[in-house]
Amino acid sequence: MKKSANVSGISLLSAAACLMIGWQDVAGQAALELVSGGYVSPSNLVSWPGTSKDLVIADQVGVLYYLKNGDAKTRMVVGDFRSLMVKLNEGFDERGLLGIAFHPRFSENKYLYVYYSAPKRESAPAEYDHTSHVSRFVVNGDDGVDLDSEKVILQVDEPQSNHNSGRMAFGPDGYLYISMGDGGAGNDTGLGHGENGNGQNTQTLLGKVLRIDVDQGDPYSIPSDNPFANGGGLPEIYAWGLRNPWGLSFGSGRGSSPFSGRCGPKPVGGSQYHSQWWELWMAGSRGHDWI
Numbered sequence: 001m002k003k004s005a006n007v008s009g010i011s012l013l014s015a016a017a018c019l020m021i022g023w024q025d026v027a028g029q030a031a032l033e034l035v036s037g038g039y040v041s042p043s044n045l046v047s048w049p050g051t052s053k054d055l056v057i058a059d060q061v062g063v064l065y066y067l068k069n070g071d072a073k074t075r076m077v078v079g080d081f082r083s084l085m086v087k088l089n090e091g092f093d094e095r096g097l098l099g100i101a102f103h104p105r106f107s108e109n110k111y112l113y114v115y116y117s118a119p120k121r122e123s124a125p126a127e128y129d130h131t132s133h134v135s136r137f138v139v140n141g142d143d144g145v146d147l148d149s150e151k152v153i154l155q156v157d158e159p160q161s162n163h164n165s166g167r168m169a170f171g172p173d174g175y176l177y178i179s180m181g182d183g184g185a186g187n188d189t190g191l192g193h194g195e196n197g198n199g200q201n202t203q204t205l206l207g208k209v210l211r212i213d214v215d216q217g218d219p220y221s222i223p224s225d226n227p228f229a230n231g232g233g234l235p236e237i238y239a240w241g242l243r244n245p246w247g248l249s250f251g252s253g254r255g256s257s258p259f260s261g262r263c264g265p266k267p268v269g270g271s272q273y274h275s276q277w278w279e280l281w282m283a284g285s286r287g288h289d290w291i
């Protein structure tokens with residue numbers, strides 16, 4: 001992969017976010033170990049396909065990094081999506097490069113799936129903020145992600161700039177799971193949230209986990225056992241009633257159960273909103289309680 005000069009991103013949450021992974025057992029206590037620093041707001045960490053120690057790190061500002069053997073000294077840029085993204089705010093933003101997932105047969109097809117915040121598409125309501133994209137890119141060995149190879153898989157218009165979630169993962173079933181925030185604002189109300197909000201509205205993709213088959217159809221097909229594959233809601237929906245899923249993973253111990261979680265701080269005055277709501281869901285219980 002081609003080495004690139006350091007990329008200076010705008011300041012989002014902090015000037016120099018660090019990536020802390022792993023833990024050490026010190027006298028029975030867990031401890032964090034600094035692996036790599038100097039990110040703006042790292043949003044995703046996955047292993048390079050076929051390896052366990054080569055790391056790929058997405059920084060929310062739009063840059064994708066690679067670390068050979070998890071060694072910070074080897075860090076190189078392997079993707080730069082900033083030219084495709086909406087212009088981010090200085091200081092704070094929930095938009096950006098929010099999700100990545102390598103195709104299960106990456107060694108053959110070199111496909112990388114990316115969730116990012118794009119400028120609002122023409123057909124979006126005028127008052128909306130932006131459009132979330134799930135796109136497929138080809139990764140060329142020496143040059144990293146080829147932006148010209150983009151194939152847009154899914155577009156979802158976002159009424160507000162916040163609550164975009166965007167985490168993605170391929171399940172053991174080979175399907176691509178995509179987590180979607182409820183649209184934004186607060187309490188699932190306001191412009192674009194309808195009378196009963198988006199979380200419980202199965203006619204919108206906002207506030208859901210989606211499940212699609214990117215190996216069939218163009219740009220995808222619907223797995224026949226999705227809950228609304230035969231009507232009653234949008235067929236991409238796999239789980240609903242969610243606010244802004246923070247992560248999306250598949251456990252190794254229990255096979256194919258996807259799980260996602262988000263937790264807020266304990267009540268400390270101010271925002272009762274973030275202190276009251278916790279999200280954790282697993283497959284098997286698909287309707288959830290958010291509003």
Ligand SMILES: [Ca+2]
Pocket residue numbers: 158159160161162163164181182183184
């Ligand atoms: Ca939003």
